[in-house]
Amino acid sequence: xxxxxxxxxxxxxxxxxxxxxxxxxxxxxxxxxxxxxxxxxxxxxxxxxxxxxxxxxxxxxxxxxxxxxxxxxxxxxxxxxxxxxxxxxxxxxxxxxxxxxxxxxxxxxxxxxxxxxxxxxxxxxxxxxxxxxxxxxxxxxxxxxxxxxxxxxxxxxxxxxxxxxxxxxxxxxxxxxxxxxxxxxxxxxxxxxxxxxxxxxxxxxxxxxxxxxxxxxxxxxxxxxxxxxxxxxxxxxxxxxxxxxxxxxxxxxxxxxxxxxxxxxxxxxxxxxxxxxxxxxxxxxxxxxxxxxxxxxxxxxxxxxxxxxxxxxxxxxxxxxxxxxxxxxxxxxxxxxxxxxxxxxxxxxxxxxxxxxxxxxxxxxxxxxxxxxxxxxxxxxxxxxxxxxxxxxxxxxxxxxxxxxxxxxxxxxxxxxxxxxxxxxxxxxxxxxxxxxxxxxxxxxxxxxxxxxxxxxxxxxxxxxxxxxxxxxxxxxxxxxxxxxxxxxxxxxxxxxxxxxxxxxxxxxxxxxxxxxxxxxxx
Numbered sequence: 001x002x003x004x005x006x007x008x009x010x011x012x013x014x015x016x017x018x019x020x021x022x023x024x025x026x027x028x029x030x031x032x033x034x035x036x037x038x039x040x041x042x043x044x045x046x047x048x049x050x051x052x053x054x055x056x057x058x059x060x061x062x063x064x065x066x067x068x069x070x071x072x073x074x075x076x077x078x079x080x081x082x083x084x085x086x087x088x089x090x091x092x093x094x095x096x097x098x099x100x101x102x103x104x105x106x107x108x109x110x111x112x113x114x115x116x117x118x119x120x121x122x123x124x125x126x127x128x129x130x131x132x133x134x135x136x137x138x139x140x141x142x143x144x145x146x147x148x149x150x151x152x153x154x155x156x157x158x159x160x161x162x163x164x165x166x167x168x169x170x171x172x173x174x175x176x177x178x179x180x181x182x183x184x185x186x187x188x189x190x191x192x193x194x195x196x197x198x199x200x201x202x203x204x205x206x207x208x209x210x211x212x213x214x215x216x217x218x219x220x221x222x223x224x225x226x227x228x229x230x231x232x233x234x235x236x237x238x239x240x241x242x243x244x245x246x247x248x249x250x251x252x253x254x255x256x257x258x259x260x261x262x263x264x265x266x267x268x269x270x271x272x273x274x275x276x277x278x279x280x281x282x283x284x285x286x287x288x289x290x291x292x293x294x295x296x297x298x299x300x301x302x303x304x305x306x307x308x309x310x311x312x313x314x315x316x317x318x319x320x321x322x323x324x325x326x327x328x329x330x331x332x333x334x335x336x337x338x339x340x341x342x343x344x345x346x347x348x349x350x351x352x353x354x355x356x357x358x359x360x361x362x363x364x365x366x367x368x369x370x371x372x373x374x375x376x377x378x379x380x381x382x383x384x385x386x387x388x389x390x391x392x393x394x395x396x397x398x399x400x401x402x403x404x405x406x407x408x409x410x411x412x413x414x415x416x417x418x419x420x421x422x423x424x425x426x427x428x429x430x431x432x433x434x435x436x437x438x439x440x441x442x443x444x445x446x447x448x449x450x451x452x453x454x455x456x457x458x459x460x461x462x463x464x465x466x467x468x469x470x471x472x473x474x475x476x477x478x479x480x481x482x483x484x485x486x487x488x489x490x491x492x493x494x495x496x497x498x499x500x501x502x503x504x505x506x507x508x509x510x511x512x513x514x515x516x517x518x519x520x521x522x523x
Contacts, residue, residue, distance in 0.1 A: 005022065005071035005072075009076075009077050010074060018033055023064075023065065030056070045077070048075060106363075110257075111257040111259065112355070115265050123144045127141045147264030147265045148171040153263075156263075163221050165267070166267075167265045168220065170265070184358045186359065186390075187214065191211065192209040195209035210423075212423060215428070216426065216427040216428075216441065223367045224267050224268070226263075229456075230270060230458070230462040232457055233467050237474065238312065248284070249276065250277070255270045255307075256270050256272070256307065257269055271309065273508035274312060275512070278290070283317075293475075296515060296516055297512060308352065310371060312370075312373065312383075313371075314372075314373045316374060316381065317329065325375075326381055330375075334409065336450060336452070339402075340403040343402075345387070346388045346392045346396030351368075353366055366393065387453060400414050400425070402414055410443040413442055424440065426439065427441055468498070472488065472509050473509065475509055485517075486517075
């Protein structure tokens, strides 16, 4: 009776073998099962038959011998609560949202939850010339296309180089296994800690703890497909600072993420307001100062249903003051974003990660965008949108990327030192004979790190905040002599023609002043 016997237990996770004796009680046996499968108490039920009949319960207080369970028998385990580990891998439908085993349970953004439920397919009408079937039939010329179809995206007007992030997820999860084993891994450029076979760096390193070399590739997808300012007034008021001082300026974009219908499963960042933090700007440099009000601003924005979606800065040099033209300085012959701007953007994107259930870390990439107000080919002010790639975010996060002092269009991958190990970074280039060659990223053209995003203004302006002829002054503009105080508040209220209190108070900068002023903060 004391000879050990092996009993097999089958679950949605697979089969495990449990060692037990004939005299062992059911309660002891079930504790072993719980430990083996990683369940807490009562998170599962065990049956003698596959069709969930003949349940074995701890309350029976019998030995396995009395229940006629013998060596080699197969029992069947089913999780009873969603907290069980196996419930994550049982459901593999896209609508339920896939999560690799071991991924944390996270709450994704509303727009992500909405897009996960969408079909996303591109429906086509029957082709009059090529289709040879009736109105209800389908063939290769009219069957719906997948949202990640590159041929379709390339033939849009204008062509789309990057599929949307949700289309990319559909591509990963679209196979026969429904993406059961898909995991979006965040790149790491650091040595893994806890390797005990050798002394720590710089004395020792091994293949287990050494980070992999990185070859920079053009990212196939982008987290945001379009940036839209609700109206021209938002941008004009921001540009006023440069018009009055000639100094460059920076601001944070507050808005919301919505569906962008021009691209399958696309996301649009809609900008409703620009907050201008404390900064020192000159004609060719910007320094961001520490902002004591940063948390309060985010809190107020959240109450208004807004969030920080990006940052904007100017790079404007006046060309002809009579015509009001500006210099066209950022183009294919110079650069679109400098290395320093890429590093700053990477830093911001790391601070605002994109919550993602397919990543073991619970986050992957970022929806935080960068907008540059600069001169266009027609010498007028243009707004250009960008993000940096996830590879750039990893290099910036682990402090592996430096700017070049004399060439803004080049970055430089740090070299390893006794304090820090830096993996080799490569990029692919074409030599003078037309062959593809791999180059070490010292220096590195930053185009390999940039993703461009179309930036637009709507035909019909939208106003989250009301627009008045004499708006309330913007924060942190003391240099211009525009201050936020009770005198400016009285002036604003006396000049405002609206009789509706909500219209008068609907000004982002006014609300900030009311909450943060020192005399009477209305927190």
